[in-house]
Amino acid sequence: MARILFAFLTLIATTIAIAETASITACFQNELGSRMELTLHDDGSLTGGYTTAVGNVPPSAWYRLYGGYDAVTLNSKNMGTIGFVVSWQNGVSNSTSTTSWNGIYDNTRALPEIRTMWLLTRYATPQNEWGSTQINHDKFRWIKTGEC
Secondary structure, three states: OHHHHHHHHHHHHHHHHHHHOOEEEEEEEOOOOOEEEEEEEOOOEEEEEEEOOOOOOOOOOOEEEEEEEOHHHHHHHOEEEEEEEEEEEOOOOEEEEEEEEEEEEEOOOOOOEEEEEEEEEEOOOHHHHHHOEEEEEEEEEEEOHHHO
């Protein structure tokens, strides 16, 4: 009886642990062809990878991506705020720059999309810092995971 009870409690604990770490992974592509794979975790954090279609980097070069999103609003309204950062360095290249995106994750359309504004900051000497940051926008559309 004790073994059965122990096995039952272990099963319940494992089920709770899996439920608490559930996540969703999806791929998105922007209008220039850059792609990202996002894993949205239940705690509002997100992780993933980003490959850029611009610049002098091979398309197979992935960069780490970190960020967060409003899990409560996204779960209740299918829309929510999202923000993520990519530091442009990996085993292939180091661009001495970082980009941050902030915007809206919209899951109310036929296919999910993320509309963002971004800031790209490049390393610059103190006398040239005034021109080190660019701003623009991106619209990412959902693509099949196999296309990521």
